[in-house]
Amino acid sequence: MSEESTPKDYDEYDLKDEYDLSAMPVMPWGRYDPAHRRSNLAVLDPDIAEAFPDDESVNEALRLVLQMVKVPHLAANS
Numbered sequence: 001m002s003e004e005s006t007p008k009d010y011d012e013y014d015l016k017d018e019y020d021l022s023a024m025p026v027m028p029w030g031r032y033d034p035a036h037r038r039s040n041l042a043v044l045d046p047d048i049a050e051a052f053p054d055d056e057s058v059n060e061a062l063r064l065v066l067q068m069v070k071v072p073h074l075a076a077n078s
Contacts, residue, residue, distance in 0.1 A: 044058075
């Protein structure tokens, strides 16, 4: 492999002064891009993700919420 074809050290890369970074839009990518998001994928905020460390714990909590919605309110019957 010649020295010309070896990977460059990108940590040493400097942007040119004429680049106006304020004009560049910040685009979501990967799972955060709404155009590529699957219908069953939800991105949790960090505080929520800490409380629900895996898929099963999230599913269990949401099933509990669904059951609670089905329970008639006691105050409405009095």
